[in-house]
Amino acid sequence: MQIPALSDLALIADQPLQRQLYQAFSLRIRDGLWREGQRLPASRQIASDLGVSRNTVTGALSQLIAEGFLVARPGSGTFVAAGFERHQPEAVNWQQQPQLPGLSHYGTALAAKAMPEVHAQLPFTLGIPDLRAFPLSVWNRVQRQQQDRLHLLGYDGYQGYAPLREALADYLRVSRQVQCHADQIVITQGAQQAISLCAQVLLDPGDPVLVENPGYVGARRALQAHATALTPVDVDHRGLQPAQLPAASAAKIMYITPTHHYPLGGIMSAPDRLELLDWAARTGTWLIEDDYDSEFHFHGHPIAALQGMAAQTPVLYLGSFSKTLFPALRLGYLILPEPLVGPFLHAKRHMDGESPLLQQATVAQFVQEGHFQRHLRRMRVRYREKWEHLAALIASELDGLATPVAESAGMHLVLRIPGVNDDALVRDLTDAGFGGTALSSYYVGQDRPTGLALGFANTDERQRIAGICRLRELILSHRKS
Incomplete structure (x- = not known):
């Protein structure tokens, strides 16, 4: 039995025609509209009925044969392959999203969590070095040499x-x-x-x-x-x-x-x-x-x-x-x-x-x-200058509002800021174009001091001044509310 004419198949002109044919033919086979053993019209006839090139049709048919949807029998034609009756809609209705297998306890816990929003490389975001100071030309030269090996x-x-x-x-x-x-x-x-x-x-x-x-x-x-x-x-x-x-x-x-x-x-x-x-x-x-x-x-x-x-x-x-x-x-x-x-x-x-x-x-x-080693030596000097500038800004602008935990090392500085919701403070700081992490998020248990961790390595002087001034305004606003 031959598959009836394909005149009901509508193709979209601005999308790949071969891909559309592949998807339409495979869907009809999976849904049982085309049955095992049915013969397809000749590729020349399909091309004429649909108004597409014969190469487009043969390309789609070749992919369907390679994937097992169709079987080519030399001298007889191309036929729908066997086995798809086991997967008809009455057995499993894939269109209605059947129940998927369950997750582990860990997977279930992860599914219940909201994926945190990532604000890439904002000033004061933790963990980002001073990328503008990285010796990119040297790195690229070394990498080009390695690429030839x-x-x-x-x-x-x-x-x-x-x-x-x-x-x-x-x-x-x-x-x-x-x-x-x-x-x-x-x-x-x-x-x-x-x-x-x-x-x-x-x-x-x-x-x-x-x-x-x-x-x-x-x-x-x-x-x-x-x-x-x-x-x-x-x-x-x-x-x-x-x-x-x-x-x-x-x-x-x-x-x-x-x-x-x-x-x-x-x-x-x-x-x-x-x-x-x-x-x-x-x-x-x-x-x-x-x-x-x-x-x-x-x-x-x-x-x-x-x-x-x-x-x-x-x-x-x-x-x-x-x-x-x-x-x-x-x-x-x-x-x-x-x-x-x-x-x-x-x-x-x-x-x-x-x-x-x-x-x-x-x-x-x-x-x-x-x-x-040379890069690290330069960064120690650079980060020390940034740390000293940030510490001076905090002392002048946040006196009485925030207390720094001032160890002279690393790429960030921690502020204790009592009497605020530091999660809300971070959200407002992000909306203002600055990064930072709530101090309470690092703690386990009920007694969680509030404050901020501010990464200074990826900041310049203008950003540090603007960021600390904005932070002062936000702290005052949060304490009033």
């Missing part, structure tokens, strides 16, 4: 590009006093993936984990994704105080930012860091050391990493190039005790495979040729 277009390994790991090991030994060699380094898709890998390899569902309070929200989310039980440990402007930790603990992991607390900026003293290492060894707790922003210490040299303060420490050290180079790079790294390297590589293989090879090679050469 054919082996960088293929695969290299899950652990990361060896020259980059070697350059990192050399740099971190000198600048951060980290004790490591290249074989202990795993290159990741940013710090967030590094935290997720730690949770995946080291934790079972329900395992207790200690986190700083206030602390990095991204770390809490990554750990909670593995159904862990988070226990907050209070932190003040001095960083975590080991005396607050329980003498005995069942925690498998503690996530910590000891050399520049996020977000308050506190720096743990050397005796406190050593005491924390002793506590971790006694209790059998892994310490995940996130070395966030520690390169940008404005008075003296950067504080030495916790990982390098003793031999055989139970520390997993992580960092990224998002702040030291630029966020779009999406490259981070983990430094692991040697017995953990194998399991972490298997986990990374299962999670996402290799990190981008060309970018790794570009960073490796950028470090090896000294551009990375």
